[in-house]
Amino acid sequence: MKYSLFLLNNTAALAICSTMSMLTAAPALGQAVAASQDEPFEIVVTANKRNENANKIGVTLTTLSADVLTERGVTSLESLASVVPGLAYAASTTNTPVFTLRGVGFNESSLGVYPAVSVYLDQIPLPFPVLASHAAYDLERVEVLKGPQGTLFGQNSTGGAVNYIAAKPTKSLEVGGNIGFGRFNEISGNAYISGPLGDNLSARVAVTGLQADAWQYSQSRPDDRNGKQSYVAGRLILDWSPADTVRLSFNANGWIDKSEPQAQQLIAVRPGVRPATAVVLQGLATVPFSPENNRAADWSTGRFEPRSERKFYQVALRGDVDVTDAIALTSLTSYAHFTQDQATDGDGTYLVTQDLDTADGRISTFGQEVRLATTGNPSLRWVLGANLEKSKTFEDQVLRYIDQTNNNPNNLNINSSGDRNRQDITSYAFFANIEKNILPGVVIKGAARYTETKINNNNCGYSSGDGRVGDLFNILGNILGTVPFTPIGLDGCYTLNYNNVPGEAFVDTLKEDNISWKAGVDYQVNPQTLLYVNVSRGYKAGSYPSLAAASFVQIQPVTQESVTAFEGGIKATLFDRMLQLNAAGFYYDYRDKQIRGKKLDPIFSLLDTLVNIPRSRILGAELDATFRPMSTLTIGASLTYLDSKIQGYSGFNLIGEQFDFSGVRLPYTSNWNYSFNVDYKPDLGGRGAPFIGASVMGRSSSDAAPGGSTILFPATDPLVRLAPYVTYVYRMPGYATVDLRAGYEAEDDRWKVMFWAKNVFNKYYVTNVIPSLDTAGRLVGRPATYGVTLSFKTR
Secondary structure, eight states, rough: OOOHHHHHHHHHHHHHHHHHHHHHHHHOOOSOOOOOOTTTTEEETTTTSSEEEEGOOOOOOOEEEEHHHHTTTTOOOHOOOTTSSEEEEEEOTSSSOOOEEEEEOOOOTTTEEEEEEEEEEEEOOSSSSGTTTTSOOOOOOOOESSSSHHHHHSSSSSSSEEEEEOOOSSSEEEEEEEEEEETTTTEEEEEEEEEEEETTTEEEEEEEEEEEOOEEEESSTOOOEOEEEEEEEEEEEEEEEEETTTTEEEEEEEEEOOOOOOOOOOEHHHHHHSSSOOHHEEEEEHHOOOOTTTTOOOOOOGGGSSSEEEEEEEEEEEEEEEEESSSSEEEEEEEEEEEEEEEEOOSSSSSOOOOEEEEEEEEEEEEEEEEEOOOOOSSEEEEEEEEEEEEEEEEEEEETTTTTTTTTTTGGGGEEEEEEEEEEEEEEEEEEEEEEEEETTTTEEEEEEEEEEEEEEEEEEEOOSHHHHHHHHHHHHHOSSSOOOOOOTTTTTTSBBTTSSSSOOOEEEEEEEEEEEEEEEEEEETTTTEEEEEEEEEEEOOOOOOOOOOGGGGGGOOOOEEEEEEEEEEEETTTTTTTTEEEEEEEEEEEEEEEEEEEETTTTTTEEEEEEEEEEEEEEEEEEEEEEEEEEEEEEEEEEEEEEEESSEEEOOTTEEEOOTTTTOOOTTTTTEEEEEEOOOOOTTTTTEEEEEEEEEOOOOOEESSSTOOOOOOOOOTTTTTTTSSSSSTOOOOOOEEEEEEEEEEEGOEEEEEEEESSSOOOOOOOEEEESSSSEEEEEEOOEEEEEEEEEOOO
């Protein structure tokens, strides 16, 4: 495997260099031609696992073509969230992404937990969020399906599903790519070669990579920098048709990412344990806050300095066999493996109060799906299938808190805790989807999926560092324990079991099953207008946290959550195909929502735990429009409204207060999301032409945790300090960003040069707020970036 990753790394570097040389030696082509003027809005999607016109199916989705992805610089799920209405991205203290779609998400940063928004590459699952880090290159399009997608895309898609559609091998030789130069000495490159290898066999090889200098500066050490980017990824697709009725597709892809994890901005200090030593309190009293500047941050140095090396590979085989003229059998087999060697700073200071100097892990996952489906467009269309997933995850974390208030004589001056969390997951499902034309223009739909999941968990919070945690818990076991025990030493499992003694790992099994379902009606009023109504229910599996816990109670799993969605919408092509208008309204009944919450511990104050919120609801509406008054001008706009509320839940908030959360909104859920986009390219009669475009994306305020807009740090506490620009620590202010692009596209699209700028006005905005025992820190968006990209394509 090391040898294959070495080859991948060097192949990508060679391809980027080749791209530079070919730009000077060969004619080039820019982006693919847009839809024809006769059918400007006809987009083929696979929302129902077959090719269909997006305007003819009753599903709410956002589709982005390869042209749009390239023009707007979409290279990751983070950048995807900036162009998809209702999709929110949040970074985390462990460098694991958190996605929320229409208010449905899971604010948990453990490596081995399922998301609420599932991600696929050509219907191949990427079941854990980190696995999708570098899938957004050499694509045909991206489809974002909104609302529960459990019947066809499996559980863990209560919020929706993201399906990347890779560009496929071509029947003739094509070579293309681009190279870009940008702020912070960014150099990026993409290249591909595609074509036939023989009779009925074709291949496509694509590589991408990026190198950039650090973009963050240290608040306490102005010459120190963080945030270097360095990654390379590659993909091989082989398509083979050994017979007229048989089609095989092999996909091998992988990446290596050595980018530095983002550091936080300190915005609040509130010592969590009293009394604490004078030295620790003095450090917290003098540590500086970061200003409202996108680039400002702070982090510890030496062994605690942020670093990361992540490696991923995946192989997949798809087979399609025409069983009859009207029925096809499809098999999807995949295996993926991921490893991580990482350290992150969790407090936004030069102090060591919440630093993971070890945050290692690995994931291996196998998936198999088999399905039978009708082909063509008969009046009765159906899909019957089954799938299996087997995954193993492992996390090894060492949390260091040398300068934290837990480091005091009453706690034996503890300063280091470790956690090893192993999971063995097995999930299988059976599903069916049926559509029937019952009247001219009227289609009824029904679907169901039975899923059973079993998670075996083994969690050992172990005594790391100087072993003082082990000594402390030996004392606690003697005081609180109800049975005799053998005292633990260094590396022993210290978490108190149900008898309140240390010495054993938490071993538990979570077994759950559910039935996802969907029913709906589509009404094609006329060839240009579709009305639809859907009712669906989806589930997300339960999860275990990765926590260095004080007791077994703290690391109990959350059970599965469900979303029952009621949705109606319209898709209309108006004014002689100049305007495409899509609108939808929806209501979500959200049960047992999973969140990372807080538990008040009598010894260690406020500790993390996972919590189910019994009832929530989301009321919302979406409107998006694309207007093409002429072939040279495209104007797009979208607006999403979300009103989310927790109903009937009481627990501890982030500062340890008993709080009734009824009526507060869900995390990462803005009331308003909006975007506006315009592109203009004059028609110069087939010759080359200049082009220009602009995009605005904005959202109103949101909360990083339930009740974030209500939490006020005690003003009367002399040890509490807040940054001067902060009142509600866990509230993320609303913002809007502007992106610009302009360039020249040569005749026949053979080459293109584009100048681009993102976040042109250097807007300061917050993507997450991270609580720790003594501090709170912000993760913020990137500052203004700009550059130039040269593209080509030959065939």
